Amino acid sequence: MSYNGISTAILQRLPIYLGYLKALPDGAPDNISATAIAAALGTGEVQVRKDLASVSNAGKPKIGYITADLIDELEEFLGYKDTNDAVLVGAGRLGRALLEYEGFKAYGLNIVMAFDVDERATGKTSTGKSVFPLSKLENLCKRMNVKIGIITVPASAAQGVCDLMIKNGILAIWNFAPVHLDVPSNILVRSENMAASLAMLSGHLAKKLFDK
Protein backbone atom coordinates (compact mmCIF):
# COMPACT_ATOMS: atom_id res chain seq x y z
CA MET A 1 0.00 0.00 0.00
CA SER A 2 1.29 3.40 -0.86
CA TYR A 3 0.50 6.63 0.84
CA ASN A 4 1.25 10.16 -0.30
CA GLY A 5 3.90 8.76 -2.59
CA ILE A 6 5.61 7.15 0.38
CA SER A 7 5.12 3.45 1.04
CA THR A 8 3.67 2.57 4.40
CA ALA A 9 6.79 0.52 5.03
CA ILE A 10 8.86 3.70 4.93
CA LEU A 11 6.30 5.58 6.98
CA GLN A 12 6.63 2.97 9.70
CA ARG A 13 10.35 3.45 9.92
CA LEU A 14 10.50 7.25 9.91
CA PRO A 15 9.23 7.65 13.49
CA ILE A 16 11.94 5.25 14.63
CA TYR A 17 14.67 7.37 13.07
CA LEU A 18 13.10 10.45 14.59
CA GLY A 19 12.98 8.87 18.02
CA TYR A 20 16.60 7.84 17.76
CA LEU A 21 17.70 11.33 16.72
CA LYS A 22 15.77 13.00 19.50
CA ALA A 23 17.30 10.65 22.05
CA LEU A 24 20.86 11.57 21.08
CA PRO A 25 22.78 13.06 24.00
CA ASP A 26 23.48 16.80 24.12
CA GLY A 27 27.19 16.23 23.66
CA ALA A 28 26.72 14.52 20.28
CA PRO A 29 28.10 16.16 17.12
CA ASP A 30 25.52 18.25 15.32
CA ASN A 31 25.66 16.22 12.13
CA ILE A 32 24.85 12.57 11.58
CA SER A 33 25.07 10.15 8.66
CA ALA A 34 22.57 7.60 7.45
CA THR A 35 25.36 5.11 7.95
CA ALA A 36 25.56 5.94 11.65
CA ILE A 37 21.80 5.75 12.13
CA ALA A 38 21.69 2.39 10.40
CA ALA A 39 24.49 1.04 12.57
CA ALA A 40 22.81 2.25 15.75
CA LEU A 41 19.45 0.73 14.83
CA GLY A 42 20.91 -2.47 13.44
CA THR A 43 19.38 -2.03 10.00
CA GLY A 44 20.58 -1.60 6.41
CA GLU A 45 22.32 1.67 5.61
CA VAL A 46 20.98 1.87 2.07
CA GLN A 47 17.48 1.59 3.40
CA VAL A 48 18.01 4.40 5.89
CA ARG A 49 19.55 6.58 3.21
CA LYS A 50 16.67 5.99 0.86
CA ASP A 51 14.08 6.55 3.56
CA LEU A 52 15.68 9.83 4.59
CA ALA A 53 15.92 10.93 0.97
CA SER A 54 12.13 10.82 0.78
CA VAL A 55 11.93 13.36 3.59
CA SER A 56 14.96 15.58 3.15
CA ASN A 57 17.41 16.56 0.46
CA ALA A 58 19.81 18.27 2.81
CA GLY A 59 22.16 15.30 3.00
CA LYS A 60 25.74 16.22 2.15
CA PRO A 61 28.48 13.76 1.19
CA LYS A 62 31.09 13.37 3.91
CA ILE A 63 28.89 15.19 6.42
CA GLY A 64 25.48 13.55 6.37
CA TYR A 65 22.61 15.55 7.81
CA ILE A 66 22.47 18.34 10.37
CA THR A 67 20.73 16.48 13.17
CA ALA A 68 18.50 19.35 14.27
CA ASP A 69 17.38 20.06 10.71
CA LEU A 70 16.64 16.41 10.06
CA ILE A 71 14.56 16.18 13.22
CA ASP A 72 12.66 19.23 12.02
CA GLU A 73 12.04 17.81 8.59
CA LEU A 74 10.92 14.47 9.97
CA GLU A 75 8.48 16.09 12.39
CA GLU A 76 7.16 18.29 9.64
CA PHE A 77 6.74 15.39 7.27
CA LEU A 78 5.08 13.18 9.86
CA GLY A 79 2.61 15.89 10.71
CA TYR A 80 3.66 16.18 14.34
CA LYS A 81 3.89 19.95 14.03
CA ASP A 82 0.28 20.71 13.38
CA THR A 83 -2.17 19.67 16.04
CA ASN A 84 -5.24 17.71 15.10
CA ASP A 85 -8.29 17.40 17.30
CA ALA A 86 -9.86 14.00 17.74
CA VAL A 87 -12.89 12.45 19.40
CA LEU A 88 -12.90 9.03 20.98
CA VAL A 89 -15.82 6.63 21.24
CA GLY A 90 -15.79 3.90 23.86
CA ALA A 91 -14.69 5.07 27.29
CA GLY A 92 -13.75 1.66 28.67
CA ARG A 93 -10.35 0.92 30.14
CA LEU A 94 -8.43 1.27 26.91
CA GLY A 95 -10.42 4.27 25.72
CA ARG A 96 -10.00 6.08 28.99
CA ALA A 97 -6.28 5.37 29.01
CA LEU A 98 -5.88 6.89 25.57
CA LEU A 99 -8.08 9.82 26.52
CA GLU A 100 -5.98 10.65 29.56
CA TYR A 101 -2.62 9.92 27.97
CA GLU A 102 -0.59 13.08 27.59
CA GLY A 103 1.99 11.61 25.25
CA PHE A 104 0.00 11.97 22.03
CA LYS A 105 0.46 15.71 22.07
CA ALA A 106 4.04 15.18 20.94
CA TYR A 107 2.58 13.60 17.81
CA GLY A 108 0.12 16.38 17.20
CA LEU A 109 -2.94 14.52 18.45
CA ASN A 110 -5.32 16.17 20.85
CA ILE A 111 -8.29 14.13 22.01
CA VAL A 112 -10.82 16.79 22.87
CA MET A 113 -13.62 14.61 24.21
CA ALA A 114 -15.05 11.14 24.36
CA PHE A 115 -18.40 9.42 24.02
CA ASP A 116 -19.95 6.25 25.39
CA VAL A 117 -23.35 4.58 25.09
CA ASP A 118 -23.25 3.73 28.76
CA GLU A 119 -24.46 6.74 30.75
CA ARG A 120 -22.47 5.55 33.74
CA ALA A 121 -19.25 6.09 31.82
CA THR A 122 -20.05 9.74 31.17
CA GLY A 123 -18.76 12.71 33.14
CA LYS A 124 -15.30 14.17 33.63
CA THR A 125 -12.11 12.13 33.77
CA SER A 126 -9.37 12.78 36.29
CA THR A 127 -7.56 14.91 33.74
CA GLY A 128 -10.65 17.03 33.15
CA LYS A 129 -11.74 15.64 29.80
CA SER A 130 -15.43 15.09 29.23
CA VAL A 131 -17.17 11.85 28.33
CA PHE A 132 -20.58 12.47 26.77
CA PRO A 133 -23.46 10.14 25.91
CA LEU A 134 -23.02 8.84 22.39
CA SER A 135 -26.18 10.65 21.33
CA LYS A 136 -24.33 13.96 21.63
CA LEU A 137 -21.70 13.01 19.11
CA GLU A 138 -23.57 14.30 16.11
CA ASN A 139 -24.00 17.76 17.48
CA LEU A 140 -20.57 18.19 19.09
CA CYS A 141 -18.51 16.62 16.37
CA LYS A 142 -19.85 18.90 13.69
CA ARG A 143 -19.78 21.98 15.84
CA MET A 144 -16.15 21.52 16.80
CA ASN A 145 -15.21 20.49 13.29
CA VAL A 146 -13.31 17.42 14.46
CA LYS A 147 -11.85 15.27 11.70
CA ILE A 148 -10.22 12.36 13.53
CA GLY A 149 -12.14 9.61 15.31
CA ILE A 150 -10.75 6.97 17.65
CA ILE A 151 -12.70 3.75 18.11
CA THR A 152 -12.26 1.79 21.34
CA VAL A 153 -15.56 -0.04 21.52
CA PRO A 154 -16.10 -3.83 21.39
CA ALA A 155 -15.80 -5.44 17.98
CA SER A 156 -19.54 -5.84 17.55
CA ALA A 157 -20.19 -2.10 17.92
CA ALA A 158 -17.27 -0.82 15.88
CA GLN A 159 -18.82 -0.64 12.42
CA GLY A 160 -21.83 1.24 13.74
CA VAL A 161 -19.64 3.80 15.47
CA CYS A 162 -17.52 4.09 12.36
CA ASP A 163 -20.55 4.84 10.19
CA LEU A 164 -21.78 7.40 12.69
CA MET A 165 -18.41 9.15 12.70
CA ILE A 166 -18.26 9.34 8.93
CA LYS A 167 -21.78 10.72 8.78
CA ASN A 168 -20.61 13.51 11.04
CA GLY A 169 -17.61 14.59 9.05
CA ILE A 170 -14.80 12.41 10.44
CA LEU A 171 -12.16 11.80 7.74
CA ALA A 172 -9.60 9.61 9.49
CA ILE A 173 -10.23 6.78 11.93
CA TRP A 174 -7.88 5.15 14.40
CA ASN A 175 -9.43 1.78 15.14
CA PHE A 176 -8.56 -0.36 18.16
CA ALA A 177 -11.44 -2.83 17.71
CA PRO A 178 -10.26 -6.13 16.22
CA VAL A 179 -12.44 -5.92 13.12
CA HIS A 180 -12.27 -4.81 9.54
CA LEU A 181 -14.15 -1.56 8.99
CA ASP A 182 -15.95 -0.82 5.74
CA VAL A 183 -15.50 2.80 4.70
CA PRO A 184 -15.76 4.96 1.56
CA SER A 185 -12.49 5.37 -0.31
CA ASN A 186 -11.92 8.93 0.85
CA ILE A 187 -11.79 7.88 4.51
CA LEU A 188 -8.59 6.54 6.03
CA VAL A 189 -8.80 3.74 8.58
CA ARG A 190 -5.71 2.81 10.54
CA SER A 191 -6.27 -0.29 12.67
CA GLU A 192 -4.07 -1.17 15.59
CA ASN A 193 -3.83 -4.90 15.10
CA MET A 194 -3.09 -6.14 18.60
CA ALA A 195 -4.54 -9.57 17.90
CA ALA A 196 -1.87 -10.15 15.27
CA SER A 197 0.82 -8.98 17.66
CA LEU A 198 -0.33 -11.42 20.28
CA ALA A 199 -0.35 -14.24 17.77
CA MET A 200 3.25 -13.46 16.90
CA LEU A 201 4.33 -13.46 20.51
CA SER A 202 2.63 -16.69 21.43
CA GLY A 203 3.72 -18.36 18.23
CA HIS A 204 7.34 -17.42 18.86
CA LEU A 205 7.05 -18.75 22.38
CA ALA A 206 5.48 -22.01 21.30
CA LYS A 207 8.37 -22.57 18.93
CA LYS A 208 11.05 -21.64 21.44
CA LEU A 209 9.67 -23.83 24.19
CA PHE A 210 9.13 -26.71 21.83
CA ASP A 211 12.65 -26.54 20.41
CA LYS A 212 14.14 -26.89 23.86
Next chain:
Amino acid sequence: MSYNGISTAILQRLPIYLGYLKALPDGAPDNISATAIAAALGTGEVQVRKDLASVSNAGKPKIGYITADLIDELEEFLGYKDTNDAVLVGAGRLGRALLEYEGFKAYGLNIVMAFDVDERATGKTSTGKSVFPLSKLENLCKRMNVKIGIITVPASAAQGVCDLMIKNGILAIWNFAPVHLDVPSNILVRSENMAASLAMLSGHLAKKLFDK
Protein backbone atom coordinates in the same frame (compact mmCIF):
# COMPACT_ATOMS: atom_id res chain seq x y z
CA MET B 1 9.97 -10.73 7.22
CA SER B 2 8.89 -14.31 7.52
CA TYR B 3 7.72 -16.08 10.60
CA ASN B 4 7.22 -19.79 11.14
CA GLY B 5 7.04 -20.20 7.37
CA ILE B 6 4.17 -17.70 7.27
CA SER B 7 4.83 -14.13 6.22
CA THR B 8 3.92 -11.48 8.74
CA ALA B 9 1.59 -10.03 6.11
CA ILE B 10 -0.50 -13.18 6.23
CA LEU B 11 -0.30 -13.32 10.01
CA GLN B 12 -1.78 -9.83 10.17
CA ARG B 13 -4.77 -10.86 8.15
CA LEU B 14 -5.61 -14.14 9.85
CA PRO B 15 -7.05 -12.53 13.00
CA ILE B 16 -9.33 -10.45 10.80
CA TYR B 17 -10.75 -13.53 9.13
CA LEU B 18 -11.16 -15.15 12.52
CA GLY B 19 -12.97 -12.14 13.89
CA TYR B 20 -15.30 -12.06 10.92
CA LEU B 21 -16.11 -15.76 11.25
CA LYS B 22 -16.80 -15.50 14.94
CA ALA B 23 -19.12 -12.56 14.36
CA LEU B 24 -21.32 -14.49 11.94
CA PRO B 25 -24.90 -14.74 13.18
CA ASP B 26 -26.21 -18.03 14.58
CA GLY B 27 -28.54 -18.49 11.65
CA ALA B 28 -25.70 -18.55 9.12
CA PRO B 29 -25.01 -21.72 7.12
CA ASP B 30 -22.34 -23.86 8.72
CA ASN B 31 -20.00 -23.69 5.74
CA ILE B 32 -18.33 -20.68 4.17
CA SER B 33 -16.15 -20.06 1.12
CA ALA B 34 -13.03 -17.96 0.80
CA THR B 35 -14.95 -16.11 -1.89
CA ALA B 36 -17.64 -15.11 0.59
CA ILE B 37 -15.12 -13.99 3.20
CA ALA B 38 -13.28 -11.92 0.63
CA ALA B 39 -16.48 -10.26 -0.53
CA ALA B 40 -17.52 -9.45 3.04
CA LEU B 41 -14.16 -7.94 3.92
CA GLY B 42 -13.71 -6.16 0.62
CA THR B 43 -10.45 -7.89 -0.22
CA GLY B 44 -9.11 -10.22 -2.93
CA GLU B 45 -10.51 -13.73 -2.98
CA VAL B 46 -7.29 -15.33 -4.13
CA GLN B 47 -5.50 -13.79 -1.22
CA VAL B 48 -8.03 -15.10 1.27
CA ARG B 49 -7.88 -18.54 -0.28
CA LYS B 50 -4.11 -18.59 -0.12
CA ASP B 51 -4.04 -17.29 3.43
CA LEU B 52 -6.52 -19.90 4.59
CA ALA B 53 -4.59 -22.63 2.80
CA SER B 54 -1.64 -21.89 5.08
CA VAL B 55 -3.79 -22.68 8.11
CA SER B 56 -6.18 -25.38 6.95
CA ASN B 57 -6.44 -27.98 4.23
CA ALA B 58 -10.05 -28.80 4.91
CA GLY B 59 -11.34 -26.61 2.09
CA LYS B 60 -13.62 -28.48 -0.31
CA PRO B 61 -14.57 -27.35 -3.81
CA LYS B 62 -18.17 -26.20 -4.07
CA ILE B 63 -18.50 -26.14 -0.27
CA GLY B 64 -15.63 -24.12 1.12
CA TYR B 65 -14.83 -24.59 4.79
CA ILE B 66 -16.91 -25.74 7.74
CA THR B 67 -17.06 -22.47 9.65
CA ALA B 68 -16.67 -23.96 13.12
CA ASP B 69 -13.69 -26.06 12.06
CA LEU B 70 -12.02 -23.11 10.39
CA ILE B 71 -12.47 -20.99 13.51
CA ASP B 72 -10.89 -23.82 15.48
CA GLU B 73 -7.94 -24.11 13.14
CA LEU B 74 -7.36 -20.37 13.10
CA GLU B 75 -7.44 -20.15 16.88
CA GLU B 76 -5.12 -23.09 17.16
CA PHE B 77 -2.72 -21.66 14.61
CA LEU B 78 -2.72 -18.20 16.16
CA GLY B 79 -1.97 -19.64 19.56
CA TYR B 80 -5.13 -18.33 21.19
CA LYS B 81 -5.85 -21.75 22.68
CA ASP B 82 -2.90 -22.00 25.00
CA THR B 83 -2.61 -19.37 27.65
CA ASN B 84 0.65 -17.52 28.12
CA ASP B 85 1.53 -15.61 31.24
CA ALA B 86 3.08 -12.19 30.87
CA VAL B 87 4.55 -9.48 33.05
CA LEU B 88 4.21 -5.79 32.35
CA VAL B 89 6.68 -3.06 33.22
CA GLY B 90 5.50 0.53 33.44
CA ALA B 91 2.24 1.00 35.32
CA GLY B 92 1.34 4.37 33.90
CA ARG B 93 -1.98 5.05 32.22
CA LEU B 94 -1.41 2.82 29.24
CA GLY B 95 0.25 0.07 31.27
CA ARG B 96 -2.52 0.03 33.80
CA ALA B 97 -5.15 -0.09 31.08
CA LEU B 98 -3.53 -3.12 29.51
CA LEU B 99 -3.09 -4.73 32.92
CA GLU B 100 -6.76 -4.39 33.75
CA TYR B 101 -8.09 -5.16 30.30
CA GLU B 102 -9.95 -8.46 30.30
CA GLY B 103 -10.06 -8.85 26.56
CA PHE B 104 -6.58 -10.30 26.10
CA LYS B 105 -7.69 -13.58 27.63
CA ALA B 106 -9.49 -14.37 24.41
CA TYR B 107 -6.09 -14.25 22.72
CA GLY B 108 -4.41 -16.44 25.29
CA LEU B 109 -2.61 -13.64 27.08
CA ASN B 110 -2.72 -13.43 30.85
CA ILE B 111 -0.86 -10.54 32.44
CA VAL B 112 -0.07 -11.90 35.86
CA MET B 113 1.56 -8.85 37.42
CA ALA B 114 3.21 -5.53 36.75
CA PHE B 115 6.25 -3.58 37.88
CA ASP B 116 7.13 0.07 38.16
CA VAL B 117 10.16 2.02 39.35
CA ASP B 118 7.91 4.50 41.06
CA GLU B 119 6.95 3.11 44.47
CA ARG B 120 3.78 5.22 44.40
CA ALA B 121 2.52 3.20 41.45
CA THR B 122 2.80 -0.07 43.33
CA GLY B 123 0.00 -1.91 45.11
CA LYS B 124 -3.17 -3.59 43.88
CA THR B 125 -5.21 -2.42 40.92
CA SER B 126 -8.99 -2.28 40.97
CA THR B 127 -9.12 -5.69 39.34
CA GLY B 128 -6.87 -7.19 41.97
CA LYS B 129 -3.63 -7.39 40.03
CA SER B 130 -0.42 -6.48 41.79
CA VAL B 131 2.08 -3.81 40.81
CA PHE B 132 5.48 -4.43 42.39
CA PRO B 133 8.61 -2.30 42.60
CA LEU B 134 10.80 -2.98 39.60
CA SER B 135 13.48 -4.43 41.89
CA LYS B 136 11.28 -7.46 42.48
CA LEU B 137 11.13 -8.39 38.82
CA GLU B 138 14.19 -10.58 38.89
CA ASN B 139 12.95 -12.79 41.65
CA LEU B 140 9.29 -13.05 40.61
CA CYS B 141 9.83 -13.41 36.89
CA LYS B 142 12.10 -16.39 37.27
CA ARG B 143 10.05 -18.00 40.00
CA MET B 144 6.85 -17.83 37.99
CA ASN B 145 8.62 -18.83 34.81
CA VAL B 146 7.06 -16.02 32.79
CA LYS B 147 8.20 -15.80 29.17
CA ILE B 148 6.37 -12.75 27.81
CA GLY B 149 7.19 -9.18 28.77
CA ILE B 150 5.18 -6.06 28.00
CA ILE B 151 6.95 -2.71 27.97
CA THR B 152 4.92 0.44 28.65
CA VAL B 153 7.62 2.72 30.01
CA PRO B 154 8.83 5.98 28.44
CA ALA B 155 11.13 5.64 25.46
CA SER B 156 14.25 6.52 27.42
CA ALA B 157 13.76 3.64 29.87
CA ALA B 158 12.65 0.99 27.38
CA GLN B 159 16.01 -0.53 26.42
CA GLY B 160 17.02 -0.93 30.05
CA VAL B 161 13.77 -2.69 30.90
CA CYS B 162 14.14 -4.84 27.83
CA ASP B 163 17.64 -5.95 28.86
CA LEU B 164 16.43 -6.70 32.37
CA MET B 165 13.59 -8.83 31.05
CA ILE B 166 15.87 -10.85 28.81
CA LYS B 167 18.30 -11.41 31.65
CA ASN B 168 15.44 -12.93 33.58
CA GLY B 169 14.28 -15.39 30.99
CA ILE B 170 11.76 -13.40 28.95
CA LEU B 171 11.67 -14.69 25.36
CA ALA B 172 9.06 -12.48 23.67
CA ILE B 173 8.52 -8.76 24.17
CA TRP B 174 5.51 -6.63 23.33
CA ASN B 175 6.83 -3.10 23.13
CA PHE B 176 4.66 0.02 23.36
CA ALA B 177 7.56 2.45 23.75
CA PRO B 178 8.29 4.32 20.52
CA VAL B 179 11.88 3.08 20.19
CA HIS B 180 13.81 0.37 18.47
CA LEU B 181 14.93 -2.31 20.93
CA ASP B 182 18.21 -4.14 20.53
CA VAL B 183 17.84 -7.81 21.36
CA PRO B 184 19.63 -11.11 20.69
CA SER B 185 18.33 -13.02 17.69
CA ASN B 186 16.46 -15.62 19.71
CA ILE B 187 14.23 -12.98 21.30
CA LEU B 188 11.14 -11.70 19.50
CA VAL B 189 10.20 -8.07 19.78
CA ARG B 190 6.85 -6.91 18.52
CA SER B 191 6.48 -3.15 18.64
CA GLU B 192 3.14 -1.41 18.55
CA ASN B 193 4.00 1.49 16.32
CA MET B 194 1.44 4.11 17.33
CA ALA B 195 3.63 6.98 16.22
CA ALA B 196 3.46 5.70 12.65
CA SER B 197 -0.30 5.33 12.91
CA LEU B 198 -0.66 8.90 14.03
CA ALA B 199 1.52 10.09 11.19
CA MET B 200 -0.73 8.32 8.73
CA LEU B 201 -3.87 9.84 10.19
CA SER B 202 -2.57 13.38 10.27
CA GLY B 203 -0.99 13.03 6.86
CA HIS B 204 -4.27 11.85 5.35
CA LEU B 205 -6.04 14.73 6.97
CA ALA B 206 -3.55 17.31 5.79
CA LYS B 207 -4.04 16.07 2.25
CA LYS B 208 -7.84 15.98 2.45
CA LEU B 209 -8.16 19.43 3.91
CA PHE B 210 -5.66 20.84 1.46
CA ASP B 211 -7.38 19.34 -1.57
CA LYS B 212 -10.64 21.01 -0.66
Next chain:
DNA sequence: TAGATTGTTAATCGATTAACAATC
Protein backbone atom coordinates in the same frame (compact mmCIF):
# COMPACT_ATOMS: atom_id res chain seq x y z
C1' DT C 1 43.68 14.63 -3.80
C1' DA C 2 41.55 10.85 -1.06
C1' DG C 3 37.82 9.19 1.36
C1' DA C 4 33.42 9.28 3.37
C1' DT C 5 28.99 9.71 2.30
C1' DT C 6 25.46 10.92 -0.68
C1' DG C 7 21.77 9.78 -4.24
C1' DT C 8 20.70 6.83 -8.32
C1' DT C 9 20.34 3.05 -11.36
C1' DA C 10 20.06 -1.95 -11.84
C1' DA C 11 19.36 -6.65 -9.72
C1' DT C 12 17.10 -9.41 -6.42
C1' DC C 13 13.77 -10.85 -3.59
C1' DG C 14 9.17 -11.60 -1.82
C1' DA C 15 4.33 -10.85 -1.88
C1' DT C 16 0.25 -10.18 -4.51
C1' DT C 17 -2.49 -11.08 -8.40
C1' DA C 18 -3.92 -13.52 -12.48
C1' DA C 19 -4.70 -17.72 -15.06
C1' DC C 20 -5.84 -22.39 -14.87
C1' DA C 21 -6.27 -27.16 -13.87
C1' DA C 22 -8.41 -30.28 -10.28
C1' DT C 23 -12.51 -31.84 -7.83
C1' DC C 24 -16.57 -32.25 -5.07
Next chain:
DNA sequence: TAGATTGTTAATCGATTAACAATC
Protein backbone atom coordinates in the same frame (compact mmCIF):
# COMPACT_ATOMS: atom_id res chain seq x y z
C1' DT D 1 -22.73 -33.35 -16.30
C1' DA D 2 -22.22 -28.41 -15.04
C1' DG D 3 -20.74 -25.15 -11.94
C1' DA D 4 -18.81 -23.44 -7.83
C1' DT D 5 -14.91 -23.45 -5.41
C1' DT D 6 -10.62 -25.24 -4.36
C1' DG D 7 -5.34 -25.27 -4.65
C1' DT D 8 -1.36 -24.44 -7.84
C1' DT D 9 1.58 -22.59 -11.24
C1' DA D 10 3.04 -18.47 -13.73
C1' DA D 11 3.11 -13.30 -14.23
C1' DT D 12 3.18 -8.93 -12.13
C1' DC D 13 4.13 -5.70 -8.98
C1' DG D 14 6.55 -3.36 -5.32
C1' DA D 15 10.04 -3.11 -1.92
C1' DT D 16 14.63 -4.16 -0.54
C1' DT D 17 19.34 -4.71 -1.55
C1' DA D 18 23.49 -4.29 -4.24
C1' DA D 19 26.53 -1.76 -7.30
C1' DC D 20 28.13 2.56 -8.67
C1' DA D 21 28.73 7.21 -10.07
C1' DA D 22 28.63 11.99 -8.04
C1' DT D 23 30.40 15.30 -4.70
C1' DC D 24 31.70 17.76 -0.60
